Amino acid sequence: MASSISLPRVGSGSPLLNALRIVPGVLLLAGIGYAGKVLERSGNAYAKAHHWTFPNIEYVLWAILIGLVISNTMTIPKLFQSGIDTYEFWLKLGIVLLGSRFVLADVLKLGGISLGWSSSRSRFR
Numbered sequence: 001m002a003s004s005i006s007l008p009r010v011g012s013g014s015p016l017l018n019a020l021r022i023v024p025g026v027l028l029l030a031g032i033g034y035a036g037k038v039l040e041r042s043g044n045a046y047a048k049a050h051h052w053t054f055p056n057i058e059y060v061l062w063a064i065l066i067g068l069v070i071s072n073t074m075t076i077p078k079l080f081q082s083g084i085d086t087y088e089f090w091l092k093l094g095i096v097l098l099g100s101r102f103v104l105a106d107v108l109k110l111g112g113i114s115l116g117w118s119s120s121r122s123r124f125r
Contacts, residue, residue: 025083029090036063
């Protein structure tokens with residue numbers, strides 16, 4: 001006799017509902033990133049006001065440290081978990097965008113110099 005086996009559905013609901021599930025976690029990630037930015041600015045301002053020698057720690061490192069402290073001292077509510085799981089995507093996207101900003105600035109700087117150089121050489125031929 002043949003028996004049938006039913007498999008559970010992998011997808012749960014509409015794509016819009018799945019996208020909305022990551023919003024709380026992504027907002028939490030953005031809040032931690034903003035807290036890192038505030039910590040960077042206020043820490044540097046405080047150190048400067050009190051004439052301390054303080055290393056310039058970028059806000060990304062502050063945000064990573066805040067995230068480490070939160071994840072190791074508190075339990076993350078399930079509401080935020082699916083959004084927090086996307087951190088790697090946002091981190092890679094930020095690195096790529098930051099790198100492209102520097103590369104684009106270099107291309108524009110060098111491109112302008114090269115364009116000026118090549119146009120001046122072609123005028124005298």
